[in-house]
Amino acid sequence: MIGVIGGGIIGVATAYELAKLGEEVVVFEKRYFGSGSTFRCASGIRAQFTDEANIKLMKYSIERWKELSEELGHNIMFQQTGYLFLATTEEEVEAFKKNIKLQNRFGVPTKLITPEEAKEIVPPLNVEEFLAGAWNPEDGKASPFHTLYAYKKAGEKLGVKFYPYTEVVWIDGGREHKWKIKTTKGEFEVDVIVNATNAWGSRINSMIGKDIVPITPFKHQLVKTEPLERGQIEPLVCPPAWNDSYVIQDGEDGGVICGTALEYKSDPDDVTPTYDFVKEVLKWAVKIIPALRHVHVVRQWAGHYAKTPDNNPAIGELVEDFYVAIGFSGHGFMMAPAVAQALAERIVKGRTKVPLDWEWYDPYRFERGELRTSAFQIG
Template sequence: MIGIIGGGIIGIATAYELAKLGEEVIVFEKRYFGSGSTFRCASGIRAQFTDEANIRLMKYSIDKWKKLSEELEYEVMFQQTGYLFLATSEEEVKAFKRNIKLQNKFGVPTKLITPEEAKEIVPPLNADAFLAGAWNPEDGKASPFHTLYGYKRAGEKLGVRFYPYTEVIGIKKNDKWIIKTTRGEFRVDVIVNATNAWGRRINSMIGKDIVPIKPFKHQLVKTEPIERGQIEPLVCPPAWSDSYVIQDGEDGGVICGTALEYKGNPDDVTPTYDFVKEALKWAVKIVPALKHVHIIRQWAGYYAKTPDNNPAIGELEEDFYVAIGFSGHGFMMAPAVSQALAEKIVKGKTKVPLDWEWFDPYRFERGELRSSAFQIG
């Protein structure tokens, strides 16, 4: 029996992958499934990273995303609408060229495009403000809600037991692990800590608080729907405070994000008004016509940040695994990471190109930071 702590996309997808391999699985979630970062994310999926480990992992993940609706027999609304990063200086253009070269080396077809070409992709773009774009048409987006429900339903069909409103409050080890919850005790052979921003609390329960995750409140605002096809890719000029806009794949509203963040307690998801002003200041610079569109909602969630913005994935202690600290990219990585983790637990190895050394939870203790993963969605 394998016990998964945390019912976000990572925990639920891993439960499904483990059940596919014939394991008995039980998932504990302290609130409702998706209530952590997952249902608060911006839906973005990209292979445009700046290091080999993340590029290769995300290339594999995108290949899985393409077939996910079919595999889960549930429409997850994955669409390859691309990511468009925009440069505002010559130095950035140079950096884009370096990144593109690396991405191309691993089969990601990103290319440098002109502002005019960018405007063809995003018609209302303030193209004059930019020198060039890094464009990968294979990046995309999917519905966090449909994806989580799809994995959960597929897991249920394979016998996974899901316990919502069941908080893990302690862990002991005898001959087996004993997980103490608000619904009583459960004996399991293997534990997976998939609690992301809450990851340290669970690691502390076994005396291994070695992954220094800091939770940062991140927020989004969303507009009323606009005509489809206007801002389909995620559009981001990183120099403008990592701000971005993207049309929601489901209803066509525009989701707007920016890097204004607050270190805090991940149970506090109260949105703040200063975020609305900051996000919209940048959104209307990227797409000026947005000043005519109303905001209809705002929400907050958490980036679970490690010192290098890369997650910690691996075995913390015998039969105790972690997949936590996903910063701004846990949703997109879930298909690849869940398969890799499940195969590692059951078979001891995986065909997923996940670089275990890169994501090693012990790297912080050794003082070995990776190059920082670009953190936005």
């Protein structure tokens, strides 16, 4: 039996993939499923990264995203509405060109477009201050709610047992013995553990005396406007030089989700939103889309980026039969389909066809002082 700790998108998708391979799986979630970062994310999915490992992983993940509604038997609202990054200086245009070349090398069809072309894609965009855009029409978005629900339902059909409001408080055993997982709902014995608790990941690793993945939770927030007519800001639009701010129209109801890189170190259980975020994010949002000035904000919420020192997750085997997939640094939703499949195949078969570079994401790299190039992060 395999015990997955953490009921966000990574834990639930991994449980499903494990069950698909014939494993008996239990998942422990201390609150309700999705209550961590997953239900608080901006729904964005992109292959526009600036390093080989993340580009390849996300290229594959997008292929999986395309299949999921049919495979899981529920519409997860995946739409390839693209990501549009906007450059404000010549130096940025040069950096975009370099990134585009790298992305093209691995089959990601990003191209450099003019401000006029950008305005055709996003009609209310203020193009005056932009010199060029990096546009990948294959990037997109999906509903975090429907995706988690779909994986969970499909997992249940394959026999996965999901335990909500069941906090893991201690772990014993390992090596030749089974793992004993002590929870608020009793004790469980499992052969393999997957730690999928992201921002809480270090706490679970500490329970087995292996707190070697440095994760710092940073509170990140979003606001959302009242619903607008669809088709106006369908891609995620981000001028990185404007404090990594972004806007994206919700794929379901048409409200505009707005984010910016105002972050605070914070306990992952503290999800209280702050007023200074509203002022900061709206300052940038109305610069990107001036017409948003006339639209009401109806919601604000907070979640956490579980940041590692190089903004890349830690994925792999920490000790025998104890795996981690944590520290997603703001990219766990988009990566989940690929990571879940790769991890499940590695655990069950010892190998995977997913192009996941285990060396790049090695949880031991921090201890060895081998940081990777920082993963390209926004908001």
